[in-house]
Amino acid sequence: MLRAKEECIAVKAFASLILDYEYQADEILPAYVSCRVLIEDLLTGYITAETRQEAIEKFMTGNY
Numbered sequence: 001m002l003r004a005k006e007e008c009i010a011v012k013a014f015a016s017l018i019l020d021y022e023y024q025a026d027e028i029l030p031a032y033v034s035c036r037v038l039i040e041d042l043l044t045g046y047i048t049a050e051t052r053q054e055a056i057e058k059f060m061t062g063n064y
Contacts, residue, residue, distance in 0.1 A: 010056045015039045017059040019052065037064045 011015040018036045025031040033054050037045040045064040049055040058064060 009035070009052055010059050012060060015044070015059070017047065017056065018052070021050070035059070 004020040005022065007019045008016050009019045015036045018038060020034060020036060021032075021034040023029070023032045031050050032053055033049050033055050035047045035049075036043060037047060037059065047055050047058050047064045049058060
């Protein structure tokens with residue numbers, strides 16, 4: 001079983017973007033990252049994207 005990375009990759013005011021899982025692309029599946037959005041340490045939403053940078057862009061625009 002894979003363990004979550006729990007790495008904070010972006011912060012905006014009281015919100016934090018926490019990277020949980022990051023998968024590299026292979027022959028079948030594309031690259032994939034899964035993140036949680038926390039506001040004052042409370043779970044507010046999730047973001048999935050192909051790259052960390054795409055997840056950060058979604059987070060910074062409030063698209064979660």
